[in-house]
Amino acid sequence: MNPKSNPFAHQSSGARLAESAAFGLFRGATYFILLCATMIFGVIVVKGSGTVFKASPPFVNWTFLTASPETLYVFEFEGKKMELGDKAFREFKAARGLDEIEAESYAHSAGGIWPCITGTFWLVIGSMGIALFIGVSSAIFLSEYSQQGRMVELIRLAILNLAGVPSIVFGLFGLGLFVHFMPVVAGFDDPSTPSFPIGFGHWLNFSGWGICLASGWFTLAFMALPVVIAASEESLKAVPRGFREGSLALGATKWQAIRTNVLPYALPGMLTSSILGIARVAGETAPILFTAAYVMRDSAPGGGLLDFLGQGVMALPYHIYVISSKIPQNEFTERVQYGTALVFLGLVTAIAMTSILLRIRMRNRYRW
Amino acid sequence: MNATFETRMDTLPQAARGSQQGAPDTSDPMIEIDHLDFYYGANHALRDISLQIPGHQVTAFIGPSGCGKSTLLRCFNRMNDLIEGTRIGNGQIRIHGIDISDPAVDTIALRRQVGMVFQKSNPFPKSIYENIAYGLQIQGVRDRRRLDEVVEKSLRGAALWDEVKDRLHTSALGLSGGQQQRVCIARAIAVEPSIILMDEPCSALDPIATAKVEELIHELKKNYTIVIVTHNMQQAGRCSDMTAFFYLGQLIEMGKTEKIFTNPVQKQTEDYISGRFG
Secondary structure, eight states: OOGGGOTTOOOOOHHHHHHHHHHHHHHHHHHHHHHHHHHHHHHHHHHHHHHHBOSSTTOBOHHHHHSOEEEEEEEEETTEEEEEEHHHHHHHHHHTTOSOOOEEEEEEEEEOOHHHHHHHHHHHHHHHHHHHHHHHHHHHIIIIISOOSHHHHHHHHHHHHHHHSOHHHHHHHHIIIIITTSOEEESSOOTTSOEEEEETTEEEEOSOOOSSHHHHHHHHHHHHHHHHHHHHHHHHHHSOHHHHHHHHHTTOOHHHHHHHHTHHHHHHHHHHHHHHHHHHHHTOSHHHHTTTBOSOOSSOOOSSHHHHHTOOBOOHHHHHHHHHHTSOOOHHHHHHHHHHHHHHHHHHHHHHHHHHHHHHHHHHHSOO | OOSOHHHHHHHSOTTTTTOSSSOOOOSSEEEEEEEEEEEETTEEEEEEEEEEEETTSEEEEEOSTTSSHHHHHHHHTTGGGGSTTEEEEEEEEEETTEETTSTTOOHHHHHHHEEEEOSSOOOOSSBHHHHHHHHHHTTTOOOHHHHHHHHHHHHHHTTOHHHHGGGTTSBGGGSOHHHHHHHHHHHHHHTOOSEEEEESTTTTSOHHHHHHHHHHHHHHTTTSEEEEEOSOHHHHHHHOSEEEEEETTEEEEEEEHHHHHHSOSSHHHHHHHTTSOO
């Protein structure tokens, strides 16, 4: 066949050119995101690996993962350049009977980040528990019990607005409410705050909880609530109406119907989406800045329940903030910065992966 | 009325309760409706309906889509309470002589007496056993032996026992559509209601499964009063004793099924039955 006579032959036209250009642009934009992501992850992984891993067995720098932050001392001794953490430095001096050695000190640059890891862990666990309880409860109320009307619309709007509140504002809210105002039970009448006697020689003092885990938990939980509520309502809606009607028609109370034939099927979705949302919130620095985070703590939080709740903690995001902007920058702090960032990234990824695996597992269990 | 629905039930004569024992009493109407008006918001869905449904018989509600037959059915166990904006404007529904809109009536006790099978079969995504035992378990029955008994009896009652007795603990969702619908029927009779409402129970089933369910309906009327909504006129003809024809929210005609199908009084009924509209 003569190619000239082929009516379907390729022709270059304006429309074709415009299409190529448009798709080129879209492709470029997509690849640009990939490039940025690769760069962020690449830099952190490459630079952080030097701190978290090492070349000789056991290949993981356990000191960095399990020790508390220490001040690093860099000095010259008998012609050798030495780097020692605070404790080792003092032992070194004592062993040689030396009082003073001329040394440069770098804050937070030795030791490890164990208190930050545990601190972040406890912050995530506690806020997750609170956010799930309040969030799932209110989602059940909103979508199952409440009469759909203006009041519920208003509540939904409020929740939506909550999602738009900047994290630093949540931090300030937590500072005002939990750190400075929430009541504590004490064996004395605090004259500096409003207090009410509750009998048995105890008073309810509105002196605030202070900077502690409990304050951080509630602040983070409030921040995660919009995500948890939205995810929970979505999961509840996905449960077929027939399950509810079927149980109600058998003489179940509304709560029985929800508990036995709605919640079990909605829970997987609720949990996984919520965990994902909370993992995101766990990375926030601003909400814990004023409510829970300490620059320095020697050990992981512990003790009895009240002691535990009343303790401030170190946390990975706040630690990164401190060592990147609150102390002099140098090669030694940079190692800790990237190392901490890598561990943090790993932790958040692990939480997200857990939620995704959980979702796949539970999806397979409940199908209809 | 001070007594709850349930306590009133207990004081009723055995025959009137439509229990499995004793001679079925077909003379007393089981459900009486007096000048009922029903609204979805501003939509006047049922207009001045008055009818009586006899005990231990199958009563079919027929009529074109949107005529209000399902709405009326869902009034009997107050399922319409779940839909916002619905209300009874006027009139009364009495079951066993008790006005079910009375504030003293507990919907939970009512729904135990008035079971329902839905258009779309809705077994719970649990095992067959758990599906049947569910109604008793929510009443607090934990006795394993009693549950076993009821499960077997209900499945036999729903003509399903032989098909599923070896797989009671597998998911009910693994059953065929017709079997699933019979699980729903078994689930409804497990709580020993006196009335079973069926909302187009066969509309999603193939002819063979439909025949089985119809056979079952025929069997069930010995022990239960059955009200069935259907789109399928042959079905109404085959399995009902009484038929009520609805059109645009009104009851046009009600009578013995043979009479409705062979010699209806109203022209509209005749037009609908002969397929001239609907």
